[in-house]
Amino acid sequence: MSDAPTGNEADAAAEEAWRSSPEYAAWRERYDAATLRDKPYETMSGVPVEPIYGPGPYPGEYPYTRGVYPSMYRSRLWTMRMFAGFGTAEDTNARFKDILRNGGTGLSTAFDMPTLMGRDSDSPWALGEVGRAGVAVDTLADMEDLFADIDLSGVSTSMTINGPAAVVLAMYIAVAEKTGVPQAKLAGTIQNDIFKEYQAQKEYIYPPRPSVRIVTDMIQYTAAEMPRWHPVSISGYHIREAGSTAAQELAFTLANGFAYVEAAVAAGVDVDEFAGRLSFFFNSHSDFFEEIGKFRAARRIWARWMKERYGATKERSMLCRFHTQTAGVSLTAQQPEINIARVAIQALAGALGGTQSLHTDSFDEALALPTEKAARIALRTQQIVAHETGAADVIDPLGGSDYVEWMTDEMERQAEAIFAHLDDLGQGSILEGVYAGIENGYFVGEIADSAYRFEREVNNGNRIIVGVNAFTDGDDSDQSILRIDASVEEYQRKRLADVKLGRDDAAVQAALAAVTATAADPTANLMPPIIDAVKAYATLEEVSMAMEKEFGTYVEKAII
Amino acid sequence: MARHKRSIPELYAAARSGERRALGRLLTLVERGGAGADQISELAHPDAGRAHIVGITGAPGAGKSTLVGQLVTDLVAAGRNPAVLAVDPSSPLTGGAILGDRIRMDDAAEPGSGKATAFVRSMATRGHSGGLALAVPLAVRVFDAVGYDPVIIETVGVGQVEVDVVGAADTAVVVMTPGTGDAVQANKAGLLEVADLFVVNKADRPGANDVRRDLDLMLDLSHMTGQESETGYRPPIIMASALHGDGSGDVWDAVEAHLTHLDEADLRAVRRRHRIRTEVRARLEQAMAAAAETAMNSERGSQWLDQAERTEIAPTHATNQLLDVLLSDPEEH
Amino acid sequence: MTDTSATDEAPEQLRVILAKLGLDGHDRGIKVVARILRDAGMEVIYLGLRQTTDSIVAAAEQEDADAIGLSMHNAGHMTLAPAMVKAVDEADLGTPVIVGGIVPEDDIQPLLDAGVAAVLGPGTSAEGVAQAVRDAVAAANA
Structure with a gap:
């Protein structure tokens, strides 16, 4: 044996070096100040584990590659948020109460397709789709049913809606007010990410520019009136579902985020006034290390751009949560x-x-909306990850792996190339670059190309999908699936007709005229007249169309 | 339910009485060419000659479809009966094609609205421009013969095919956008010479006035030697923003003004003569090419080719022998 | 051969209309199918999103479509697909209607009974998609 240190000795020396560094000490101080979950941090076999391994920069420190908070899941596990919404408002209300009874504090709402498109249940467009993929909301009366007997000051509500987001948020505010909860006490998130609608999900109503004006009005309104509300959840999820690569998901999403920042700043809001309440929504696909690299790169890119390009000074503005x-x-x-x-x-x-x-x-989602049992299994799955695997015990446990660090860099490199293209398209403005990319079909074209490449690989067998193009024996299951009763449609139409009969039509028309007038004035904020209109029981479609009079509609060029 | 099978005269009669399904079928037969297409041409020819034929071209992404969608919406609202032939590139490799971005009319989109719509037909180039040169004029003739007016031909790109197709219209419209160098491209392709009016679309974008200025300059510089210049016609430049619904009315006014100019200067017949000569030349070229191929593959043709390969006779000699056969005795081949 | 016509008749090429009927905006699958059919040598007329039975019938007439392909992901297929078949019948087109997307096993037979020519589930191969179109057209013309 030589005198050279063994591998173990060298590793121990390196660990000793970073654990005694001032960077570690600074992070450790913040970590120690945090409240931790009350559990032993050791392996299943009783080996104690440290909160973090490897040199800095540490979690909770710029550029946040390793995590947005110093103690991450040691203080608080991720929120296990499950999406619910189907049939009538009463049906969903019952499921909400179930969630609350079982200790949940977060309500997440899925709306049906007509609602997502700003259409009422009696619209000819709604045929066959009322209450199918989520809950139908036509008027404030439905929103009252949806949240009946729920204390809105004590829950956090997430609403997945974009095109008519302003109208739905207005209804939520009106319901709260009716039950004595001031809007300042409301907590939650509304997706309200219109850019990705043009790029991927296609649930838009108006052309991009007026739509972004609505988003910035909501950012301004919530910044002033609703300190606990997140006005935009910038979503890559749908971009990925539409077929993009991981890097495209990352880049398009963050670029959309930059674009909202530029739009809000242009509307006169200080970046640190709102950036801290922007949040993101990503997809987690099956290529394990690529996904992890993507998440880590997202934090690093957002922090750097917010600080360096947009001049954010508050830490919270730089956090990609x-x-x-x-x-x-x-x-x-x-x-x-x-x-x-x-x-x-x-x-x-x-x-x-x-x-x-x-x-x-839920495992049955390729077939239909999840059954209750499938939804429970899905929740149990993440509980296993949280409580049995030990993955939550050490912060960024894969950080420092040569492969994962390389993958993080690679995701970042690809994303930066896309930002450079958009910056170029927009002649120095990401906002203008995103508009241009929507108009010239850049986003949809890139996504369609990626989707086709993937399908070809599956089709020619170069990419194996278990159960689809390999290992196909055993597909004999007879799944029971959730079916929405067709009578929901009829019920909802009747309910809407009743509401229309019982309201003051003159007041509705006056309120709608005010919405149109405000839409015509780019310096005015749309939220107040929309709140007035929904309080008069104007329908979702009526309010949406009142804006459409001024804004026009958007028809996508069919690009393949 | 089986699809109906009807003879060409039956289809033609039905199309003349306004049945869109029959017209749709006829246009398919036009695209397939051959004896069926010839028969349709014979039938339609006496009934055609009334429609105003408008060609619209421009680079991809110039917003032509949106503009044409607005034009036909306005035309239908005004009680006209427009047809659109949208020519789209196809995949040369497989012969397949995706004809996306089919023209939409604004007000016809509501379910159950039952509103009248323009007749819009997409045509792929099927990998070779030759087919297009035959199919487009015949399709236009069929539209004309069954009562559509105006007939709008929309093509993508600024190449030779577009020049030929658009140049054969009564009124040729070239659409451009700021910041794309379209004007230079169009100039190279010779589109500027055939254009009767220009549309600068997306005119709300920066650079729109630059395009206008460039066009004006090119029009000033070009030696207008055609008949139009003698009558003092200078192609107008219309600024439009089709996406925002601005300017489509101006575009159509300019198209109508051009037609009036053609009528007043007695130039419509000139255009028609040019159109017919272009079509006949294209048909002849195709027929000659096919005949040449047949002659080369004939017994005597093969012999001359073999002799030329063995350097017993010169290729020029082989060619002249074949030409003699082709020109003197066409029935035999 | 002595064909006096300028050109020989081209072989019949299938023309297929693809559309999203109603509000559903999931267009990943239908775009992939468009490319598959193009690569199989067909002409695809992609109408895009937010089509109505009226707009699809109008396009099918004008484009002389051999088949109509609809993609459905919103569980509205039991209402919308039969409505499409009915509209095609009322216009006396005889064009086969093919449905792709998320359709539960139990719904396939009722859709076929309602006159839908074929139902293509997720995971159908490229060849399977093209063949289903050819078969449906052949059956409609038989």
């Missing part, structure tokens, strides 16, 4: 039970990527 959902598009209709394994791996990637909240998909 995000919600994650497992990849619905990865779920197979063949042998659906094996989706549970996919979801588990994707959920683990989300946790190792440092997500703030997580929705795990």
Whole structure:
């Protein structure tokens, strides 16, 4: 044996070096100041583990690659947020109360397709879609039913809606007011990310520029009136579902974030006044290390751009805090039970990527809306990741792995190339670059190309999807799926007709005229007249169309 | 339910009485070419000649579809009966094509609205421009013969095919956008010479006035030797923003003004003559090319080719022998 | 061969209309299918999002479509697909209607009974998609 140190001795010396560094000491001070979860931090076999391994920069420190908070899941696990909404408002209200009874504090609302498109249940467009993929909301009366007997000052509500987001938020504010809860006490998030609608999800109403004006009005309004409300959740999830690569998801999403920042700053809001309440929503797909690299790169890029390009000074403005959902598009209709394994791996990637909240998909979602049992299994899956795997005990446990660090850099490099293209398109403005990319079909074209490449790989067998193009034996399951009773549509139409009969039509028309007039004045904020209109029981479609009179509609160029 | 099978005269009669399904089928047969297309041409020819034919071209992304969508919406609202032939590139590799971005009319979108719509037909180039040169004029003739007016031909790009197709219209419209160098491209392709009016679309964008200035300059510089210049016609430049609904009315006013000019200066017949000569030349070229291929593959043709390969006769000699056969005795080949 | 016509008749090329009927905006699948059919040598007329039965029938007439393909992801297929078939019948087009997307197993037979020519679930191969279109067209023309 030589005198040279063994591998173990060298590692121990390196660990000694960074644990005695001033950077570690500074981080440790913040970590020690945090309240920790009351549990032993040791392995299943009783080996004690440190909160972090490897040199800085540490979590909770710029550029936040390793996490947005100093103690991460040692203080608080990610929020296990599950999406619910189907049928009538009463049906969903019952599920909400179930969630609250079981100790949940976060309500997450899915709306049906007509609602998402600003259409009422009696619109010819709504045929066959009322209450199918979420809850139908036509008027304030439905919102009152949706949150009946729930104390809105004590819950955090997430509402997944974009095109008509202002109208739905106005209804939520009106319901709260009626039950004696001031809007300043309301907590929650409304997705309200219109850019990704043009790029991927396609649930827009107006052309991009007036739509962004509505978003900035909401940013301004909530900044002034609703300190606990998150006015935009910038969402890459749908971009990925539409077929993008991980790097495209990362880049398009963050670029959209930069664009909102530029729009709000242009509208006169100080960046530190609102940036801290922007949040993100990413997809977690099956390529484990690529996903983790993507999440880590997202934090680093956002922090750097906010600080260096947009001059943010508050730490909170630089934090890329995000919600994650497992990849619905990865779920197979063949042998659906094996989706549970996919979801588990994707959920683990989300946790190792440092997500703030997580929705795990139900295994039957490639077939229909989840059944109650499937939704429970999905929740149990992330509980296993949180409580059994030890993944939450050490912060950024994969940080320092040569592969993961390289992947993080690679994701960042690809994203920066896309930002450079958009910056160029917009002649120095990401906002203008995003508008231009929407108009010239850049985003949809890139996403369609990626989706087609993936399908070709699956089709020619170069990419194996278990149960689809390999290992196909055993697809004999007879799944019971959730079906929405067709009578929901009829019920909802009747309810809407009743509401229309019982309201003061003159007041409705006056309120709608005020909405149109405000839309015509770019210096006015749309929220107050919209709140007045929904209080008069103007319908979602009426208010949406009152704005459309001024804003026009958007028809996508069919680009393949 | 099986799809109906009807003879060409039956289809033509039905199309003349306003049945869109029959017209749709006829246009498919036009695209397929051959004897069926010839028969349709014979049938339609006596009934055609009334429609105002408008060609619209421009680079991809110039907003032509949006503009055409607005024009036809306005035309239908005004009681006109427009048809659109949208020519789109196809994949040369497989012969397949995706004809996206089909023109939409604004007000016809509501479910159950039952509103009248323009007749819009997409046509792929099927990998070779030759087919297009035959199919487009015939399709236009069919539209004209069954009562559509105006007939708008929309093409993508600023190449030779577009020049030919658009140049054969009564009124040729070239659409440009700021910041794309379209004007230079169009100049190179010879589109500027055939354009009867220019539309600068997306005129709310920076650089729109630069495009206008460039065009004005090119018009000043070009030696206008055609008939139009003698009558003092200078192609107008219309600033439009089709996406925001601005300027489509101006565009159509200018198209109508051009037609009035053609009528007043007695130039419509000139245009028609040019159109017919272009079509006949294209048909002849295709027929000659096919005949040449047949002659080369004939017994005697093969012999001359073999002899030329063995350097017993010169290629020029082989060619002249084949030409003699082709020109003197066409029935035999 | 002595064909006096200028050109030989081209072989019949299938023309397929693809559309999203109603409000559903999930267009990943239908765009992939458009490319698959193009690569199989067909002409695809992609109408895009937010189409109505009226707009699809109008396009099918004008484009002389051999088949109509709809993609559905919102569980509205039991209402919308039969409505499409009915509209095609009322216009006396005889054009087969093919449905792709998320359709539960139990719904397939009722859709076929309602006159839908074929239902293509997720995971159908490229060849399977193209063949289903050819078969549906052949059956409609039989």
